[in-house]
Amino acid sequence: MDFGRISRRHLLQGGAALSLGAAAGLRPAFAAETTIGFIYVGSRDDYGYNQAHAQGAAALKKIPGLKVVEEEKVPETDAVEKTIESMINLDGATLLFPTSFGYYNPHMIKMANKYPKLRFEHCGGLWSDKDPKNAGSYFGYIDEAQYISGIVAGLTSKSSKLGFVAAKPIPQVLRNINAFTLGAKSVNPKATTQVIFTGDWSMPVKEAEATNSLIDQGVDVLTCHVDGPKTMVENAARRGAMVCGYHTNQSALAPKAYLTGAEWNWEALYPKFVKMIAAGEGIPNFYRGGLKEEIVKTSPYGEAVSAEARKAADEAKAKFLSADGFAIFKGGLVDNKGKTVIAAGTDRGQKDPELEKMDYLVEGVLGATS
Amino acid sequence: MADGSIGLWTVPLAVLGGAIRVSTPFLFVSLGECITERSGRINLGLEGTLVMGAMSAYGISYLSGSPWLGVLAAGVTGALLGALHAGICSLPRVNDIAVGIALMLFGTGLAFYLGKPLIEPTAPRLPAIDFGWWSDIPQVRAALRINVMFLIGVALAPILYWAFRTTRWGLLIRTAGESSDAARAMGHSVLLIRLRATMVGGFLAGIGGSFLSLFYPGSWNEGLSSGQGITAVALVIFARWDPMLCLWASLAFGGAAALGPALQSVGVTSGYHLFNAAPYILTLAIMIITCSPKRTLTGAPAELSITR
Known part of the structure; x- marks a missing residue:
């Protein structure tokens, strides 16, 4: 059966209906049902990574004519191929979003080759010309939002000691740690970030221990990069420390301690x-963007954020949103071992592929990648 | 100190704090399993019981507003799961280890399924008692904020030790575990003794789970246990079926779990994977040191399916 052609026709009909509907002031409707499949590695209400994607999927459910099928807790193994197959063959999905990093190669690539007429969109992978044309990867420069969190953290901290609970030292995590630290140092040169790696994406007891150890060291503002920030946010707030969120808005968990946070904006991107x-x-095969492209956003400021911090953060945000953009990783950058990692004079803009290979922690970060 | 930091003192303090905070679920599960195994049966399903306990405690605490009611609910859930295990095992030719594995998967699966709507809400938590009032160092005070369940667990270990040795019930459980023929000759139903022992074991494991969700780390999510239940079952063998040794082993495991993060926080950053693996290395080391090819494990109940 030729799903691809059917889907394109459906989608084109949908597109026509969309424009007609818009012209007539009606709600846009797809002429026939188009099914979109979402696959999550964890639970979709984890206050974190998967919930952010599920919120994006929920935004699609509101569009008439779209049917969304979801499966959660699919491991990054052959299991994801089986899930994709069943979404295609049983639910008739024509557009698939396997959202976890490890789904990309070989699993999603294999499926994209097997079903060349269907569309596969992966979050976080690096699509290259060698990969199938019906596959694509998208991701957000969430380090821009982390930079803003860093500014707020740097100006809120009394001890100038910030803490970061991280899962694994992979480039995306290191980029967040570094951007957070550089943001803090841009407004508070004394600021340092102590990082603790827990070793895996979801280790609640380790995350709680890491949070407590950081606070014992005098850290008074914490953030994290783990799948579910709930543990860190709640435990830090209980000890009286401030927090910056990650993935989604966790302010409901700790209204007094929540400063701001780096959030995904999938509900804007998926529609x-x-x-x-x-x-x-x-969809372009390689799709990336940050605050300006509305792929990431920052949480609204909490009550503990001073007017000074709001002003500094808003100014930085304006720079990211400006036509020229703003490079976080600028030349003359030294890592925490004293080595120059970006030579003076070269600015690494957000889209620079070198940044995707980041393996260092910048000066001001206390910790090591191995 | 002026900047609120206590430097290298963080490490021993974190290990002490960790021993108190992290050990409680280990303690309850291992004491529960100790009772069950002493009666001659292994319940590997306690991982599932722990997770079910955590989920039901959180749910009941959220719905009723009383965390203590949650603890009770966790215990009852655990006892029911224990009864299920014992019930299936009392059928002829049923392997208790296989049933345990099945119940482990059943318990975690059921907890994840029923716990779906509980991930987002925040339930009332158990209170802590401030034992650090004498100190003006906030880190010490934080480490000594102790939950009463830890104290109950610590008190339970010597009570069980004493009960096994000197009470009629302790003797009955041991008889059932050492020789079911002897117990039968005395006119007791071995199955009934094991049913009760497994239910009590499940009750304690469920309570251990409530500590996870209601005190530390203090919320319900699916990664909450990360294998602590199964570690605690292994810990019983490691502790040679002795409640007092269970206590020390639980404290050591709790402290070891805190070691990795604490060392990173003071700047010992190389090899953190190794330090994170500290509890497992500890187990392995002690197992190797104490094992012998010449005899069976000392203290192992003779009726246990691993020794029989």
């Missing part, structure tokens, strides 16, 4: 993707 398909232009 955009669907519109691109409906308009017949397709």
Whole structure:
């Protein structure tokens, strides 16, 4: 059966209906049902990474004519291939979002080759020309939002000691740690970030121990990069420390301690993707962006954020949103072992592929990658 | 100190704090399993019981507003799961280890399924008692904020030790564990003794779970246990079926779990994977040191399916 052609026709009809509906002031509707499959590595209400994607999926559910199927807790093994197969063959999914990092190669690539007429969109992978044309990868420069969190943290901390509970020293995590630290140092040169790696994405007891150890060391503002920030946020707030969130907005967990946070904005991106398909232009195979492209956002400021910190953070945000953008990783950058990692004079803009290979911690970070 | 930091003192303090905070679920599960195994049966399903206990405690605490009611609910859930294990095992030719593995998967699966709507809400937590009032160092005070359940667990170990040795019930459980024929000759139903022992074991494991979700780390999510239940079952063998040794082993495991993060926080950053693995290395080391090819494990109940 030719799913691809059917889907394109459906989507084109949907696109026509969309524009007609918009012209007539009606709610846009897809002429026939299009099924979109979402696959999550963990639970979709984890206050974290998977919940952020599920919120994006929920935004798609609101669009008439779209049917969303979801499966959670799919391990990064052959299991994801089986899930993809069943979403295609049983639910008739024509657009798939395997959202976890480890799904990309070989699993999603294999499926994209097997079903060349369907569309596969992976979060976090690095699509290259060698990969199938019906596959794509998208990701957000969430380090921009971490930089803003860093500014707020640097100006809120009394001890100038910040803490970061991290899962594993992979480039995306290191980028967040470094951007957070550089943001803090841009407004508070004395600021340091103590990092603790727990070793895996979901280790609640270790995360709680890490949080307590950091606070014992005098850290008074914490953030994290683990799958579910709930443990860190709640335990830090109980000890009277301030927190910056990650993945989604955790302010409900600790209203007094929550300063701001780096959040994904998938609920803005996914409807955009669907519109691109409906308009017949397709989704670019490699799609990235930050605050300006509305792929990431920052949480609203908490009550503990001073006027000074709000002002500094808003100014930085304006720079990211400006036409020229703003490079976090600028030349003359020294790592915490004293080695120059970016030579003076070279600015590494957000899209620079060198940043995707980051293996260092910048000066001001206390910790090591191995 | 002026900047609120206590430098290298963090490490021993974190290990002490960790021993108190992290050890409680280990303690309850291992004491529970100790009772069950002494009666001659292994319940590997306690990992599932722990997770079910954590989930039901959180749910009941959230719905009723009383964390203590949550603890009770966790215990009852654990006892029911224990009864299920014992019930299935009392059928002829049923392997208790296989049933345990099945119940481990059943318990965690059921808890994840029923616990779905509980991940987001925040339930009332158990209170802590401030034993650090004498100190003006905030870190010490934080480490000594102790939950009463830890104290109950610590008190339970010597009570069990005494009960096994000197009470009629202790003798009955040991008889059932050492020789079911002897127990039967005395006119007791071995199955009934084991049913009760497994239910009590499940009750304690469920309570251990409530500590996870209601005190530390203090919320319900699916990664909450990360294998602590199964570690605690192994810990019983490691502690040679002795409640007092269970206590020390639980404290050591708790402290070891805190070691990795604490060392990183003071700047010992190389090899943190190794330090994170400290509890497992500890187990392995003690197992190797104490094992012998010439005899069976000392203290092992003779009726246990691993020794029989």
